[in-house]
Amino acid sequence: MKIGVLAMQGAYREHISMLKDLDVNAIEIRNKEDLTGIDGLIIPGGESTTMGKLIRALDLYNDLKEMIEEGLPVWGTCAGMILLAKIIYNDDTKHLATMNIEVVRNAYGRQLGSFNTKSYVKGIGEDIEMVFIRAPYIKSVGEGVDVLSIVDENIVAAMEKNMIVTSFHPELTNDNRVHKYFINMVKSNIDNN
Numbered sequence: 001m002k003i004g005v006l007a008m009q010g011a012y013r014e015h016i017s018m019l020k021d022l023d024v025n026a027i028e029i030r031n032k033e034d035l036t037g038i039d040g041l042i043i044p045g046g047e048s049t050t051m052g053k054l055i056r057a058l059d060l061y062n063d064l065k066e067m068i069e070e071g072l073p074v075w076g077t078c079a080g081m082i083l084l085a086k087i088i089y090n091d092d093t094k095h096l097a098t099m100n101i102e103v104v105r106n107a108y109g110r111q112l113g114s115f116n117t118k119s120y121v122k123g124i125g126e127d128i129e130m131v132f133i134r135a136p137y138i139k140s141v142g143e144g145v146d147v148l149s150i151v152d153e154n155i156v157a158a159m160e161k162n163m164i165v166t167s168f169h170p171e172l173t174n175d176n177r178v179h180k181y182f183i184n185m186v187k188s189n190i191d192n193n
């Protein structure tokens with residue numbers, strides 16, 4: 001199994017080291033060629049506008065969108081969630097726009113931008129460690145989207161078909177349960193193809 005982590009900017013190294021700790025072959029995605037043969041993809045947190053520009057500038061946009069639409073398991077954390085959303089409530093920009101969710105960028109405001117908590121994620125467990133950094137949350141979900149976690153009345157994790165998104169950063173904690181869950185998504189996709 002090979003999992004690619006989009007390595008334009010942001011917290012990609014932390015995802016790679018967590019995957020490696022779980023004995024997964026994890027590689028940095030920097031150009032089209034890197035996409036060959038990956039079984040899953042993580043789009044990390046960072047700055048969604050910058051990442052959106054870079055995937056276009058490096059000619060990754062069409063390949064990424066097509067691979068995700070064809071069923072490649074993908075996990076977007078924080079800015080990665082924004083890149084996957086079909087609608088960004090407070091921004092006219094659209095990025096990969098593959099997932100039927102409406103997100104609010106920097107939803108917690110600038111002052112209270114970063115905080116930690118522990119909460120339940122459906123299918124994954126109780127007391128999952130959650131680090132929020134100028135995070136988005138999901139304002140509404142469309143058909144086919146399963147809400148996985150709600151913190152303070154806001155949706156912070158959801159899933160639709162091959163796509164899972166989290167507002168928070170599990171790669172910045174010692175809690176690897178979301179990574180394990182994603183690895184299982186990738187495994188079952190390999191087994192079913």
Ligand code: GLN
Pocket residue numbers: 044045046047048049077078079080082105106133134135136
């Ligand atoms: N605030 C960032 C954005 O809007 C996301 C922050 C993050 O990924 N930690 O793109």
